[in-house]
Amino acid sequence: MTDALEPGFALLGPVGARPMMGMVSPERENALLLGIIEAVSTGPEVEPVAAAVAALITDATATDVCFVHVLDDNGHSLTLTGATPPFDDHVGRIRLPIGSGVTGWVASHHEPVVIVENKELDPRYLPLPALRGTEFTSMVSVPMATGPAGLVGVLNVHTVARRAFTDRDVRLLMVIGRLLAGALHQARTHRKLAARERMHERFTEQVIAAQETERRRLAGDIHDGISQRLVTLSYHLDAAGHLLRESPDDAAEQLGVARELVDLTLDEARAAIGGLRPPVLDDLGLAGALASLARSVPRVESGLDLEDVRLPEHIEIALYRIAQECLQNIVKHAQATSADLHFGVRDGRVRLEVTDDGVGFDAAGDDVSSGYGMQSMTERAELVGGTLQVTSRPGGGTTVVATVPLPAS
Template identity: 60%
Template sequence: MNNPAPPAVAATGARDLVEHDGELALLRELVQAISSGPGVEPLTAAAARIITEATGTDACLVYVLDDTETSLVLAGATPPFEHVVGDIALALSPGQSREAVVIAEDGDNDPRYVQIDGLADFMSMVSVPMATDPGGLVGELVVYTRGRREFSSAELELLSVIGRLIAGTLQQARLHRQLVLRERAHENFVEQVIEAQEIERRRLAGDIHDGISQRLITLSYRLDAAARALGDGHYEASLQLDAARELADLTLAEARAAIGGLRPPVLDDLGLAGGLASLARSIPQLRLEVDLAEARLPEHIELALYRIAQECLQNVVKHAEATVARLRFSVGDGTAQLHIVDDGVGFDVHERPSGDDARGYGLLSMSERAELVGGRLDIRSRPGSGTSVTATIPVEALTR
C-alpha cells in the first residue's frame, strides 16, 4: 500500500494542477477570442479582459499599430478605459525599445509611464510588446494594478506568451481592415468614375438636343419652305430638296437615337430589367429573346451592365449579320450575369479586331466596363458559329 504524500508535497501538487488547469482555460479563451473573427477591436477587447483575469491585475490596455505604422492606437481596454478606445495614440520613435517595461511604483515620475486620465489610481504597470517574426511590432499590451506589485519573471513570460499568441491574429486583422478600406475606396472611386461618365453623357445629350437636333429641325422647315417657294415647275430642284429633307430627317432620327443612348432615364424608372427590355424593343433589326430577372443592383453596376448590353447589341447589329439574339440577365450566388448570344457570322477570338475599328473599340469598352466594377467579360466565338458575350459582376447583396 502506497504511503500518502506529505502535506507540503500534496499542496504543491494541487497548486500545480490548479495552475495547469488555469493555463488550459486561458488558452481556450484566447483561442476562442482569436477565432471570433477578423475584427481588431473585438479581439483586443476580449484579450484585455482575459489578461486581467489571468494575471489578477486591475486594468489592461491593448494598443495596435495604426495603418501609417507611426503610432500605437488604443484598440481594446477594460473598464474604466473602454470609453477612450480609439482616442489615445502613442507615437513611435525610430529604434524604440521593444523590451518589456516594469514599473512597480511611483509611475507618475517615470517617463515610461503613459499618462491617461484615470491612471492616477493605479500604482504598478507592466508593458509588453506584441510582435510577429517576421513582421515586427504589431502592438503593445499594458496591465496595471492599484496596489504596489512586483511582477515575477513567470508573470512577465505569461504576458509575453499571450502577446505572441495574439500578435499574428492582430496582424491579420490589421491587414484585413486595410483590405476592406481599400475595397471601399476602390468602390467609391468606381462609383465616382461612372457618375462622372454619366454626367458627361448627359451633358453631351443636352448639347446634341439643344444644338444639332434643333438645327436639323430648323433645316427641315427651311427645306419645306424652299420646296413650296419653287412650286411645281422645278422638277430637278424639287428632287434635290426632297433628298435633302430625307437626309435631314434621317440625321435627326440618328441624333435622337444618340441622345437616348447617351442618357437612359429608363434605368431610374424601371431598373436594369426594364431598361434592358426597353433597349431590346429599340432594335427592330433583330428578333431578340429576353429573359430578365427583376432584381435591383447598386446604381453603378446597373449602369455598367446596361452600357455593356448597349454596346454588345450595337456590335451585333453592325457586324454580326445576325437575325436572332438572346439577352439574359440573372442574379444569384453573389453575382450578376449578363449573357448575350447571337446567330451571326462570328469571328476568331484569337484575332480580335484592334481598337482602331468599331468592333475592336466596342469589345475593349465592354471589357473595361466589366473590370471597372470588379467583374470580367468572357467572349466566345468562331467564324460561322455566332458569338456569345457574358459579363459576370460580383454583388454583395441586392439593394432593394
C-alpha cells in the same frame, strides 16, 4: 494609458483584487497561448481580437486588468483598443503620444517595464483618471512587436495587490505581445485594404457619374441646338421648293438632295443622343430599357426574362451598354434568328445573360479578346467590379454573361 485611475471609484466585479500568484504553470501557459492563437484566428477586426486577448491574459495570469494599446496609422500615438471590464467602455477614447507615460516610454524604447509598487515615484508615470491607475499597485508593460511589422502597440497588465512579477512572467507577456502584434498587423492591413477598396468603388462611381453627367449635357445640347436647327432648316427647304419657279426640275433635284441630307443628319443626331444617354433607361429602368433594346433588333426574335429591379445608376448604365454591344454583335456577325435576355439579382449579385442561336465562333481564339466590342464589354464589367464570361463555339451560338456584385449599402 495603463497608469491611472479616476478618484472616487471603487473597484468592482472583475477589477477586484485577485489572489497573488507566482509564475503561470506550464499547463496554464500552454492553454493561454492556445487560447490566444484561437482568438486571433477568429477574424480580421482589431477591436474584438484585442478584447478577447485581454480577457484571456487576466484569467490566465491572475492579474486584475489588461489594456491593449495599438499604434495609430500615423505612428505618433497609441489608442486603447482592448480592455477588460469595466474599462472596455473607454476603448477608442484613450490616446497617448509616443513617449508619454510608462506606456509611451515602452513604445518609444521597445523595452518592457516592471513596477512592483510606488508607481507615482517613477518619473515616467502619467496618471490617467479614466483608467483609475492609482487603484493598482503593480504593473508590467511590454511592447507588442514583430519582425515584419515592427512595433504594433503596447500590452499592459495591472494588479491591485503588490506582485513581484518574475522574468518568466515578463517573457510570457512578451511572447503574447509578439503573437498579438502579428494578428493586429494583419487585421490593420486588412482594414486598410478594405478602406482602399471602398475608396476605389466610390471613385469608380464618381467617374462613371461624371461621364454620364457630361453625356446628358451633350445630349441636351444636340437636342436643343443641332436637332432644332435642322428641323427649322427642313421647313425652309420645303417652303423654298414651293416658291421656286425658274428651272423647276433642277431646283427640285437640288432640294431633294438637300432634303435627304437633312433627314440623314437628323437620324445621326438622334442616334448620337441615344448613344450618349439612352432616355429609356431613365424612364423605364434597366428591365424596361433592355426590353426596348431587344425589340429594336431587326430580324431577330427576342426572348425576355427580366427582373424589374432598380440598381445603382452606374451599374445600370454599364449593363445596358453591355447588352447594347451584345445585340449589335448579334446583328452584325451572328446571323442569328433568336436571342434571349435574362437579367436578375440573386444573393447580392446582378447577372445579365445574352444568348443567341447564331453561327458562333472560337471563344478561345486570339481575335476574341482583341475585338473592340468584346474588350469594351469586359472593361465596362470590370469598371463596376464585375466580370464578363463569353461561351461560344462555331455553329453553336454564343452566350455572354456579365456578373456584378452589388455594393454593400
